[in-house]
Amino acid sequence: MTDRFDGVLLSIASQCDGIDDLLEVFFSFLGRKTDFFTGAAAADARKAVMGKFEQHLKAAQRRRAEETGEPEPQPEPVEDVSSKPRIEEVTDEEAARIEAAAAKKKSGTSGASVKSTASAPAPKKPAANASAAPAVEELSGMDSGDEDDEAGKDKLKPNSGNGANMPTYSWTQSLTDVDVRIPLNVSFKARGKDCAVDLTKTSLKAGLKNAPSLLGGELYAPIKVDDMESTWTLDNNTLNIHLEKVEGMTWWPSVIKGEPEINTKKVKPENSKLSDLDDETRGMVEKMMFDQQQKQMGKPTSDEQKKLDMLEKFKKAHPEMDFSNVKMA
Known part of the structure; x- marks a missing residue:
């Protein structure tokens, strides 16, 4: 449980x-x-x-x-x-x-x-x-x-997807990505060539060609665009834009800077496993868990063990020196 x-x-x-x-x-x-x-x-x-x-x-x-x-x-x-x-x-x-x-x-x-x-x-x-x-x-x-x-108190309450429902679009997020939905509200069936979406590492501009943008500006934080991690699709006259965060394990208060922000302290993170985390975050969590177990058993943490190993190597390299009073900080 x-x-x-x-x-x-x-x-x-x-x-x-x-x-x-x-x-x-x-x-x-x-x-x-x-x-x-x-x-x-x-x-x-x-x-x-x-x-x-x-x-x-x-x-x-x-x-x-x-x-x-x-x-x-x-x-x-x-x-x-x-x-x-x-x-x-x-x-x-x-x-x-x-x-x-x-x-x-x-x-x-x-x-x-x-x-x-x-x-x-x-x-x-x-x-x-x-x-x-x-x-x-x-x-x-x-x-x-x-x-x-x-x-x-003046910020928006997150929706069920930890994002917000805005007047002209809605968005949701996880710790690693953001998804934006923009209804086009046109009388004809739009196709991909009718849309204009510009994604850069730090900005987003989306809407119909030859018309004012429905959403645009500087992104709250950088996104991944080099290998097509961030993409967009058109489904039933709705633009679906997927953004991969550069900085994982963070909650965005808004998609575009200057837009109304959500209270990120009210988000409800989804359950996750270590295998769901990126390599850097997983390594950090595993290290913390290992250090906790070591402390419980009265053994040195990973950082303390590295210092002890370095001291042992130095002692072997300098047998003429007295290390009896050396204390590890």
Whole structure:
């Protein structure tokens, strides 16, 4: 079940600077948008985190042992996590009741006023019952209360294809390409020779010959055109233009610079596998996964191993030198 989120997590991981940064993003989300740390006893939250850590550490060690033939490390004692807190979504009404109860308890009066969930940027406070499961703040549309939404409140909400439906055209995208559909809206059946489409690495111009362009200008980012990666076709009086991004693993806010932009923080990445990624991105993700496994087993990461190998070569080349106090940074 968990692999259905791989697309989202790989997209997040590609924008993080290592595993520490990725963990910071995850735990920051729990702290800002849920009451995971405060909805129940701190010990319960700690047990929940460590329980999952031990579970996946053991699974990683088992896979490592199967791959290398080395004996599997002896498991360390694991704390009981049967009472771990659960994260559950609540309705707006339930959230309002939780905030009202918390405000009443804090102020000691029955007339305390509580802001609505749409206008309150702070995480929700837990109800008086400390055993209640943590509640996740509902995130929807432009009223989610995200700090980032302040900058994106005037932007368009992405369509189902992570693009936008504009008055004269529509577009969708994945992390690697963009597809544009332009209805010609003519009374006759158009043919390819009736169309004028000009694709360069940094610009797009499309429409009917001897008529104003229906879409044109500087592209948001460069596209691949050398080997016909970016192409166009005509189907039932609709121009279909396919653009291959030069910079993969990125979301475009618009096709043409200056056009209305979508809020790229609202896109919903499709599920993907490592085999779907380009060689550079796949190598980066595999390296990050390997380094994480190495750290879990107390072994050097790939970068640390390279430094150790270089030091060993230098020691062999200079046996007269004393390296006993050398420490790897």
